[in-house]
Amino acid sequence: KPLIDTLFKEQLLLVIIPDFEQDELQETTLGILSVNDCLNEIKIQTIDEYINFPFTATDHNDQTVIWTFVNPNQTEWIQDIDQELDQQVQELQIASNLTRLTTQNTPLSDLLLGGGMTISLLAGISTFLAQTSREKNKQLNQINQDLSEEIHLREAALHQYQKVEQERDCLFLLSPDLLCIAGFDSCFKRINPCFETTLGYTQAQLLAQPLVTWVHPEDRAETLIKWQELLTGKSIQFENRYRCQDDSYIWLSWKATPSLETNLVYAVARNITHRKQVEALLRSRVHQQASVAQLGQSALTQTSLNELFTEAVTLMAEVLEVEYTKVLELLPDGQTLRLRAGVGWLEGLVGTATVGTEINSQAGYTLLSREPIIVEDLRTETRFNGPALLRDHHVISGMSVMIRLKDRIFGVLGAHTRSKQFFSQDDVNFLQAIANILATAVEQVQSTERLQLLERAINSASNGIIITDPNQPDNPIIYANSAVERITGFATSEIIGRNPRFFQQNNRNQPGIDELRKAIEQARECNVILQNYRLDGTLIWIELYISPVFNDVGELTHFIGVQNNITERRQTEVALQASEARLRGILDIAQDGIISIDQQDRIQLFNQGAEQIFGYSSETVIGQPLDLLIPQQYLQTYYSENLDQSLNK
Numbered sequence: 252k253p254l255i256d257t258l259f260k261e262q263l264l265l266v267i268i269p270d271f272e273q274d275e276l277q278e279t280t281l282g283i284l285s286v287n288d289c290l291n292e293i294k295i296q297t298i299d300e301y302i303n304f305p306f307t308a309t310d311h312n313d314q315t316v317i318w319t320f321v322n323p324n325q326t327e328w329i330q331d332i333d334q335e336l337d338q339q340v341q342e343l344q345i346a347s348n349l350t351r352l353t354t355q356n357t358p359l360s361d362l363l364l365g366g367g368m369t370i371s372l373l374a375g376i377s378t379f380l381a382q383t384s385r386e387k388n389k390q391l392n393q394i395n396q397d398l399s400e401e402i403h404l405r406e407a408a409l410h411q412y413q414k415v416e417q418e419r420d421c422l423f424l425l426s427p428d429l430l431c432i433a434g435f436d437s438c439f440k441r442i443n444p445c446f447e448t449t450l451g452y453t454q455a456q457l458l459a460q461p462l463v464t465w466v467h468p469e470d471r472a473e474t475l476i477k478w479q480e481l482l483t484g485k486s487i488q489f490e491n492r493y494r495c496q497d498d499s500y501i502w503l504s505w506k507a508t509p510s511l512e513t514n515l516v517y518a519v520a521r522n523i524t525h526r527k528q529v530e531a532l533l534r535s536r537v538h539q540q541a542s543v544a545q546l547g548q549s550a551l552t553q554t555s556l557n558e559l560f561t562e563a564v565t566l567m568a569e570v571l572e573v574e575y576t577k578v579l580e581l582l583p584d585g586q587t588l589r590l591r592a593g594v595g596w597l598e599g600l601v602g603t604a605t606v607g608t609e610i611n612s613q614a615g616y617t618l619l620s621r622e623p624i625i626v627e628d629l630r631t632e633t634r635f636n637g638p639a640l641l642r643d644h645h646v647i648s649g650m651s652v653m654i655r656l657k658d659r660i661f662g663v664l665g666a667h668t669r670s671k672q673f674f675s676q677d678d679v680n681f682l683q684a685i686a687n688i689l690a691t692a693v694e695q696v697q698s699t700e701r702l703q704l705l706e707r708a709i710n711s712a713s714n715g716i717i718i719t720d721p722n723q724p725d726n727p728i729i730y731a732n733s734a735v736e737r738i739t740g741f742a743t744s745e746i747i748g749r750n751p752r753f754f755q756q757n758n759r760n761q762p763g764i765d766e767l768r769k770a771i772e773q774a775r776e777c778n779v780i781l782q783n784y785r786l787d788g789t790l791i792w793i794e795l796y797i798s799p800v801f802n803d804v805g806e807l808t809h810f811i812g813v814q815n816n817i818t819e820r821r822q823t824e825v826a827l828q829a830s831e832a833r834l835r836g837i838l839d840i841a842q843d844g845i846i847s848i849d850q851q852d853r854i855q856l857f858n859q860g861a862e863q864i865f866g867y868s869s870e871t872v873i874g875q876p877l878d879l880l881i882p883q884q885y886l887q888t889y890y891s892e893n894l895d896q897s898l899n900k
Contacts, residue, residue, distance in 0.1 A: 429503065429520040435482060437461045440515065449522055451496030467492035467500050481509045481516055490523065502527040532677075535570075539681040542566050546685060550692040554699070559692050560592035563685055567666055568594045571678060575644060575667040578689070579606060579614050581660055588614050588662060596644065604640055612638040613651055614663040623652045623679045628671055641667060648672040650679060654686045654693070661693050710734070715814035717751065721807055725750045726771070729809075738793070738816045740786030751812065754783040754793075767797070774799045774807050780817070792821040852877045 423430050423443050430443040439458050446457055450465070457465075466474050470491035477489045486508040492500040507518035546563055553559040564576040575595040579588035582605075590596065590604040608615040616635045617624045626649045629637045637646065649667035653660060664686040666674075709716055715735035719726045731746045739746070739754060755764065763779030770777030778796045785791055794817045800809040838845050838858040844865065847856030853876055857869040865872075865880055872879060881889055 426519075429522070431518050431520075433462060433516045433518060435509075435514040435516070437463060437478060449495075449501070450493060465493050467494065477505075477507075481507055484509055484511050536677055539570055539677070539684075542570050543681065543684045543688065547688050550688050550695070553692065554696065556693060556696055557592065560689065563664075563689055564592050564594045567664075567682070567685060570681065571666050571674075573649075573666045573668040573672070575646065575649075575665075577665045577667075578654070578662060579665070580662040581608070581618075590640070591662065596640075600640070606638050606640055611636045613641065613649065614638070614665065617651045617653060617663050617665075618660065621653060623650060623683060625650045625674050625679065627673065645669050648674070650674045650682060652679070652683045652686045654690050656690050656694055661690060664689065706732075715739070715816070717746075717812045717814070719751065719810045719812070721771070721774075721810060726810070735814065738785075738791070738814060739783065740789075745786075755781065756784050758782055758784070763795075767795070770797060771810065790818075791816060792818045846877075846880070848877050854879075 426443055426445060429445045429449060431439055431446065432441040434440050438461055442454060442457055446452070447454055450457070452465075463471055463474055463478075473489070474491050477487045480487050486506075488504075488506050490502060490504050493503050494500055501522055501524040503520040504523045505518055505520045507516055509516045546559075546566055549562055550559060553562075560578045564578060567576040568574070573595075575593065577593040577596070578591045580591040581588055586608055588606045588608060590601055590606070593601050596604070606612055606614050608618055610616055610619055613624060613626060613629075613635055626632055629641060629647055629649070641649070644667070646667040647669055648671050649665060651663050651665035654662045654664050664682060666682060710733040712732065712734055715738045716730075716732045717728050717735055718730040720729050723729075727748045727750060728746055729748075731743050733743075735741075735746060736743060752759075752764075755761070761782060763781045766779050767777055767781070776796075776798050778794070781793045781795055783791050783793045794815040795812055796815075797810050797812045799807055800811060802808050835858075838856070838860075841858060841860050844861030844863070845856065845858040846854060846861050849855055853874055854872045855874075857867070857872050859869075862868055867879075878886065
């Protein structure tokens with residue numbers, strides 16, 4: 252089979268010439284013909300030129316001749332065939348009594364047993380050629396079909412590739428992002444039109460300079476570090492600022508990947524300037540809100556307005572990034588604003604400089620309009636003129652708002668800069684928030700001052716004053732003035748947080764306590780007299796007046812109690828009552844009738860003697876006019892005498 256495969260592959264013809272005698276094989280001649288050579292030379296060449304004897308068997312004097320009608324010295328494949336045939340013959344053990352042919356000067360046609368053999372050989376060759384031709388045609392057709400399909404596939408692939416290339420070019424040209432190809436020499440090799448529309452440079456300008464040329468100076472070091480990472484084959488992502496033709500800068504977000512095979516970098520950049528501006532704006536707003544919260548916290552604990560104003564104007568200058576800030580206080584005359592606090596002004600002006608409230612100043616216009624005022628350029632402002640304070644400091648832009656208290660205007664809060672600057676509504680809101688905090692602080696300080704004045708007045712009072720909180724458990728005392736300390740002997744720290752009942756100790760069986768309890772339950776006023784005890788245990792008499800306090804919605808918030816120490820008065824009353832009792836005892840034992848009247852002639856005293864004389868009981872006549880006891884005929888005389896005595900007095 253290897254022999255047959257080789258013959259077919261190399262287009263060779265195996266010729267077998269048997270020689271039979273009496274039906275017995277006497278001799279066999281094997282030959283291999285090169286079909287093409289055979290056809291071309293069969294008539295004109297002698298066999299000696301093509302006979303090759305690569306193998307001769309010598310065993311048993313047998314001769315086996317293997318020959319080919321080609322020159323083995325002309326081609327390498329003939330030598331390979333000779334060796335292959337030699338091996339195959341040995342394997343087939345063809346060893347009949349083959350005799351060497353006498354071939355010298357013998358034509359091939361004679362050697363092939365005359366015309367019959369020649370015709371048979373030619374027929375075999377023709378048949379072989381026909382079969383080979385059909386096989387070849389079939390193979391060629393298949394090859395042609397395969398090639399056609401391959402060509403079709405390649406054409407389809409080429410068309411698809413061209414389509415992809417076209418789409419890629421469209422995307423490259425139409426992309427809203429900046430697309431580029433750069434070399435490892437840090438120069439652009441190709442850029443899309445977005446580079447030109449975004450940066451303002453021409454393509455030639457951008458391709459002529461290293462890409463780092465256009466990077467912001469502050470970003471160049473970081474950009475070069477990222478570029479070195481690219482050269483190592485690492486993909487990167489970073490942000491930097493690029494200079495535009497108008498010398499402004501935009502923020503670009505880059506994504507880049509290198510190709511070490513081509514020494515190229517493929518990169519895409521997106522304009523993130525708006526995002527950066529929004530981020531900066533958000534950071535500014537957060538900073539503003541944090542500053543407002545910080546100032547608000549300071550306002551709760553700060554007792555000095557000057558220190559609070561100084562903190563506010565310093566904070567404003569930092570947050571708004573302006574050179575000048577100010578607090579103008581409206582003086583009592585209502586015509587002048589004084590620079591109470593500020594940042595950036597010439598030395599000596601804070602505390603002394605004044606601005607008029609006329610309409611020709613920004614501060615005056617702010618008070619008149621009663622709304623925030625923004626000035627973009629004071630040089631071209633038409634609503635008012637800049638006062639000397641602003642002109643002397645070359646102010647161009649600024650804004651101002653009122654500091655409004657509940658009952659009056661405290662002044663104006665302002666921020667100014669020497670460069671043209673746009674102030675947003677958020678900036679105005681920030682300034683107004685600062686003004687509101689300052690207004691609250693001013694009112695709080697003023698309220699504190701009033702409370703301190705009131706407390707000094709209360710502490711100077713002789714009456715003890717306490718305040719309780721009924722919304723806390725057991726209605727504790729939350730305030731007591733110094734008079735309470737003098738009256739009770741207890742220190743304020745020993746009084747605060749306790750219910751006032753502790754002043755009565757265990758002496759709770761008093762009529763006034765029941766009345767006081769009902770008044771507290773009903774949230775009404777009450778006036779009672781109580782027996783309290785001092786710190787040393789001394790009994791004291793207290794006249795207590797309580798009054799409930801309600802808020803704006805009618806809710807009870809506090810009770811105010813006013814204590815008056817009436818111990819001395821009570822002792823005097825008791826002594827007087829004792830004296831009166833003694834006198835009454837004397838009068839009651841007298842036999843004469845004794846009657847006492849007041850200035851209105853009403854009976855105030857009627858002793859037992861008078862009861863016996865007139866027959867009236869003292870309970871009946873006490874408080875009645877004296878006319879009850881004087882007969883009618885003596886009344887005129889009585890009143891006349893009393894009138895004369897009164898005139899004489």
